[in-house]
Amino acid sequence: xxxxADSLNPALRSVExxxxxxxxxxxxxxxxxxxxxxxxxxxLPFDRVISSNIGNPQQKGLDQPPLTFVRQIASLxxxxxxxxxxxxxxxxxxxxRAKQLQEEIGSIGxxxxxxxxxxxxxxVADFIAERDGHPSDPSDIFLTAGASAGVSLLLSLLITNxxxxxxxxxxxxxxxxxxxxxxxxxxxxxxxxxxxDWETSVPALREALQKASTDGVxxxxxxxxxxxxxxxxxxxxxxxxxxxxxxxxxxxxxLADEVYQANLHRPAHAPFVSFKKxxxxxxxxxxxxxxxxxxxxxxxxxxxxxxxxxxTNVxxxxxxLMYKIASVGLCPPVQGQVxxxxxxxxxxxxxxxxxxxxxxxxxxxxxxxxxxxxxAARLNALPGxxxxxxxxxxxLFPRISLSDSAIKAAEAxxxxxxxxxxxxxxxxxxxxxxxxxxxxQKEGEWHYRLTCLCPGVDDYVxxxxxxxxxxxxxxx
Amino acid sequence: xxxxADSLNPALRSVExxxxxxxxxxxxxxxxxxxxxxxxxxxLPFDRVISSNIGNPQQKGLDQPPLTFVRQIASLxxxxxxxxxxxxxxxxxxxxRAKQLQEEIGSIGxxxxxxxxxxxxxxVADFIAERDGHPSDPSDIFLTAGASAGVSLLLSLLITNxxxxxxxxxxxxxxxxxxxxxxxxxxxxxxxxxxxDWETSVPALREALQKASTDGVxxxxxxxxxxxxxxxxxxxxxxxxxxxxxxxxxxxxxLADEVYQANLHRPAHAPFVSFKKxxxxxxxxxxxxxxxxxxxxxxxxxxxxxxxxxxTNVxxxxxxLMYKIASVGLCPPVQGQVxxxxxxxxxxxxxxxxxxxxxxxxxxxxxxxxxxxxxAARLNALPGxxxxxxxxxxxLFPRISLSDSAIKAAEAxxxxxxxxxxxxxxxxxxxxxxxxxxxxQKEGEWHYRLTCLCPGVDDYVxxxxxxxxxxxxxxx
Numbered sequence: 001x002x003x004x005a006d007s008l009n010p011a012l013r014s015v016e017x018x019x020x021x022x023x024x025x026x027x028x029x030x031x032x033x034x035x036x037x038x039x040x041x042x043x044l045p046f047d048r049v050i051s052s053n054i055g056n057p058q059q060k061g062l063d064q065p066p067l068t069f070v071r072q073i074a075s076l077x078x079x080x081x082x083x084x085x086x087x088x089x090x091x092x093x094x095x096x097r098a099k100q101l102q103e104e105i106g107s108i109g110x111x112x113x114x115x116x117x118x119x120x121x122x123x124v125a126d127f128i129a130e131r132d133g134h135p136s137d138p139s140d141i142f143l144t145a146g147a148s149a150g151v152s153l154l155l156s157l158l159i160t161n162x163x164x165x166x167x168x169x170x171x172x173x174x175x176x177x178x179x180x181x182x183x184x185x186x187x188x189x190x191x192x193x194x195x196x197d198w199e200t201s202v203p204a205l206r207e208a209l210q211k212a213s214t215d216g217v218x219x220x221x222x223x224x225x226x227x228x229x230x231x232x233x234x235x236x237x238x239x240x241x242x243x244x245x246x247x248x249x250x251x252x253x254x255l256a257d258e259v260y261q262a263n264l265h266r267p268a269h270a271p272f273v274s275f276k277k278x279x280x281x282x283x284x285x286x287x288x289x290x291x292x293x294x295x296x297x298x299x300x301x302x303x304x305x306x307x308x309x310x311x312t313n314v315x316x317x318x319x320x321l322m323y324k325i326a327s328v329g330l331c332p333p334v335q336g337q338v339x340x341x342x343x344x345x346x347x348x349x350x351x352x353x354x355x356x357x358x359x360x361x362x363x364x365x366x367x368x369x370x371x372x373x374x375x376a377a378r379l380n381a382l383p384g385x386x387x388x389x390x391x392x393x394x395x396l397f398p399r400i401s402l403s404d405s406a407i408k409a410a411e412a413x414x415x416x417x418x419x420x421x422x423x424x425x426x427x428x429x430x431x432x433x434x435x436x437x438x439x440x441q442k443e444g445e446w447h448y449r450l451t452c453l454c455p456g457v458d459d460y461v462x463x464x465x466x467x468x469x470x471x472x473x474x475x476x
Numbered sequence: 477x478x479x480x481a482d483s484l485n486p487a488l489r490s491v492e493x494x495x496x497x498x499x500x501x502x503x504x505x506x507x508x509x510x511x512x513x514x515x516x517x518x519x520l521p522f523d524r525v526i527s528s529n530i531g532n533p534q535q536k537g538l539d540q541p542p543l544t545f546v547r548q549i550a551s552l553x554x555x556x557x558x559x560x561x562x563x564x565x566x567x568x569x570x571x572x573r574a575k576q577l578q579e580e581i582g583s584i585g586x587x588x589x590x591x592x593x594x595x596x597x598x599x600v601a602d603f604i605a606e607r608d609g610h611p612s613d614p615s616d617i618f619l620t621a622g623a624s625a626g627v628s629l630l631l632s633l634l635i636t637n638x639x640x641x642x643x644x645x646x647x648x649x650x651x652x653x654x655x656x657x658x659x660x661x662x663x664x665x666x667x668x669x670x671x672x673d674w675e676t677s678v679p680a681l682r683e684a685l686q687k688a689s690t691d692g693v694x695x696x697x698x699x700x701x702x703x704x705x706x707x708x709x710x711x712x713x714x715x716x717x718x719x720x721x722x723x724x725x726x727x728x729x730x731l732a733d734e735v736y737q738a739n740l741h742r743p744a745h746a747p748f749v750s751f752k753k754x755x756x757x758x759x760x761x762x763x764x765x766x767x768x769x770x771x772x773x774x775x776x777x778x779x780x781x782x783x784x785x786x787x788t789n790v791x792x793x794x795x796x797l798m799y800k801i802a803s804v805g806l807c808p809p810v811q812g813q814v815x816x817x818x819x820x821x822x823x824x825x826x827x828x829x830x831x832x833x834x835x836x837x838x839x840x841x842x843x844x845x846x847x848x849x850x851x852a853a854r855l856n857a858l859p860g861x862x863x864x865x866x867x868x869x870x871x872l873f874p875r876i877s878l879s880d881s882a883i884k885a886a887e888a889x890x891x892x893x894x895x896x897x898x899x900x901x902x903x904x905x906x907x908x909x910x911x912x913x914x915x916x917q918k919e920g921e922w923h924y925r926l927t928c929l930c931p932g933v934d935d936y937v938x939x940x941x942x943x944x945x946x947x948x949x950x951x952x
Contacts, residue, residue: 001694002727003763005793008633012801020590020803028589058583066585068555075554079547086562107534109542109777113504114496145621145781148805156658157484178804182632218477251478287479301585303810305621305781317481325488327496328654329624333809334779 017178018438023422024053027432046430050460052450053432055229055394057300057364062453064300067360069353070342073098077108077338091352097345101338108334114327116143116308117334120341124308127344131271134280140311142322143340145332146302147259147293150309152179153325154255154289157318158220159185165217167208167252169200171397171439171447173229186217191442194399197388198233200224202242209250221253222246224275227260230397230439230449232372232390234269240278248286254279256290259307260393262297265369269391276312288312294339296394298361306336306343372396372452378461382468390452397436399447400468406475418446424471429463493654494914499898500529503908522906526936528926529908531705531870533776533840538929540776543836545829546818549574553584553814567828573821577814584810590803592619592784593810596817600784603820607747610756616787618798619816621808622778623735623769626785628655629801630731630765633794634696635661641693643684643728645676647873647915647923649705662693667918670875673864674709676700678718685726697729698722700751703736706873706915706925708848708866710745716754724762730755732766735783736869738773741845745867752788764788770815772870774837782812782819848872848928854937858944866928873912875923876944882951894922900947905939
């Protein structure tokens with residue numbers, strides 16, 4: 001059989017991943033055209049592309065600076081001789097930390113243990129224990145190539161046939177539906193409640209379980225993203241308890257995506273309450289797998305591909321199977337693991353690196369908080385736009401009313417109406433967002449997601465506002 | 477349904493991956509016991525574990541040094557301020573190279589293009605064009621998280637049902653059977669010819685195709701590992717041509733695992749002849765995907781997870797599908813991509829880094845060549861052992877005769893006879909090898925694979941020899 005796209009795995013062909021989909025590809029084409037200049041860039045009414053489609057804090061044009069502490073450790077791990085060659089360049093605590101890691105790991109060019117460097121897993125466990133006030137065991141921790149790799153591992157284990165289902169919030173980060181499509185599993189949608197700031201509704205969860213049962217779908221796990229993506233919402237303590245109890249009652253594995261746990265914009269929400277804490281507080285037997293990442297938070301080290309998962313109430317033989325599958329991929333990137341070590345062991349007060357670390361992280365938190373607030377306010381002032389002022393994560397998910405003429409124009413082009421909106425936004429302003437249809441939304445509603453990472457927020461939101469006004473005139 | 481191992485994906489439960497299997501887990505336990513010391517280490521007749529189970533050149537105890545050039549670039553990418561803070565530490569060409577990459581990539585903490593940084597793909601294409609004398613296009617290149625991730629991507633696309641088959645050499649690197657088992661695809665075994673230095677036999681390939689046809693299995697692709705793993709064999713030019721013609725005639729995708737292309741021990745075999753060159757020389761239309769890696773060769777940077785694949789004669793819509801699936805994983809580790817840039821653009825004569833780079837790489841090549849030769853000679857001198865003196869890669873794959881009493885003892889323990897041999901070797905000497913049953917071998921034959929990376933080869937092989945003699949006495 002000749003090699004054609006039609007001959008390939010239909011499950012993979014069916015995968016949709018809007019965050020890097022049509023919009024992102026077109027944005028890349030605009031970027032290349034601007035780079036080439038001259039006739040290539042002719043007719044483009046903007047001089048740069050602004051990638052608001054993905055939570056990628058350090059990308060060009062956003063330029064959230066990396067944390068100096070993280071990079072000092074990383075550079076010493078790459079070339080330990082620097083400690084002698086440039087002794088004055090590194091604070092003493094950085095040198096001591098790098099030395100300790102080098103003694104444990106040896107060269108970062110070697111494969112590590114497939115589950116991750118044992119000492120780093122111990123540090124992750126210490127971090128979790130301190131955060132939650134409950135013990136954590138390094139043998140329950142798997143370091144991963146970003147949270148995505150951990151999610152993919154779990155879903156691939158849980159799906160055994162097309163009638164195995166996973167409860168997924170709508171709207172959701174499309175990693176979940178994409179991975180599930182690749183595995184030919186069944187997504188069981190539960191809708192978040194926009195009117196209550198995107199809160200998870202336990203009745204909606206029960207309804208979704210009921211519908212699955214009617215459809216002959218066997219629910220295996222429940223995905224919760226907290227803080228939410230794309231919504232930025234935060235679960236209340238009551239809801240978290242009810243979710244854990246529901247999982248225990250229905251034998252569901254709770255998959256807790258907590259990668260934005262450090263992105264909390266309001267003092268009232270700190271410190272972060274994890275599902276691990278709730279499970280242990282309740283003395284629940286619900287199996288839980290929690291995911292965290294180096295890519296978000298204040299580190300924002302997406303390119304390093306670092307993350308971890310923690311198993312709670314997961315049987316030993318399940319962990320052994322997870323280890324076996326992880327071992328086929330050999331090991332997570334070791335620089336990602338070193339990054340996780342920095343994430344879970346930031347400099348403490350009194351250490352030489354502390355002052356700079358504190359200043360850098362406070363500046364990142366402050367900028368994000370301010371931008372989110374300001375952007376939400378200006379979007380909410382627009383006719384036909386309403387936007388929950390997100391208390392967490394890196395995004396806003398405004399809802400937009402679209403006129404019949406806009407909906408018809410989209411239909412004529414074979415696009416979802418919010419995809420038309422996003423494409424015209426890109427072509428008019430160079431701003432790349434992701435239409436709500438890429439995350440899922442209620443029938444007849446339209447949204448888009450944009451990140452709150454862009455500097456120069458006045459100019460940036462000004463472009464959004466002007467485009468919205470023009471679009472509303474074009475499609476009255 | 478409660479979370480138990482029995483309830484999980486049976487395809488994943490069936491996966492076997494001997495390189496990190498029972499032996500490696502036991503070796504890790506011994507290592508931990510020795511570290512703890514005291515009663516934990518009591519009864520262990522060795523003072524260190526030697527991991528010869530995996531081609532991991534920089535691991536502790538082997539200590540192949542990283543290439544200084546690669547690490548200097550990497551450390552500057554991590555913390556660009558070092559170029560100012562420690563100007564004397566870096567040669568000028570390193571500083572210029574890092575600056576160029578920084579301008580292109582921005583921060584290495586950002587996600588890159590899902591297919592890999594465009595400039596680095598251009599450099600890969602330049603490297604391939606120079607190696608083969610045929611053009612290469614950056615849009616045909618995908619940077620990957622090691623070669624494993626690329627192989628996994630291709631197999632996941634090609635397998636659409638359990639009757640889709642992939643031709644796999646026996647013995648083989650078990651990544652192929654493990655990934656195929658996870659995807660519920662059909663391995664179509666073809667045996668390499670040990671009597672002819674593990675040459676690939678085209679008649680054996682035809683026979684395997686015939687058997688697949690009888691079994692109702694549809695062959696989609698042919699895996700060739702050249703230089704071989706675990707055998708270290710090298711394909712002749714004639715065989716390569718015949719393989720390409722066979723693939724074209726049978727509509728097979730040729731999956732060419734060429735990760736050991738820089739590990740050639742004999743001048744007669746240099747320069748490396750790639751399948752890309754053969755396909756283009758023949759003006760063949762056979763679709764080819766070639767894999768390369770940062771983990772082997774002289775860089776040996778396994779922990780960095782860097783690799784690439786090149787598509788030849790692959791339709792555009794297939795590449796678009798590959799891109800979509802790659803994008804769900806966001807991007808390969810950016811430090812792995814930077815490592816690939818160093819791999820394909822080593823310092824050239826006249827550049828400040830050249831002399832050191834040349835000295836370091838020649839030393840690594842020389843050590844590996846000498847060890848391989850010496851180890852093969854000493855193993856061949858043992859009664860009941862025969863070992864092809866491998867011309868390439870990092871391994872030897874000696875064949876061992878095992879007595880009836882050894883085979884019976886293994887049966888009694890529910891082990892393959894060569895697994896018993898390897899387990900007793902580990903317990904007696906601390907040397908961890910992988911039994912031939914982990915790679916596949918002819919019925920009634922026994923082998924093991926060991927790496928040629930271990931320093932102190934006299935002492936090391938001395939232990940192997942003494943163990944073999946003791947084992948032969950214990951099981952006469």
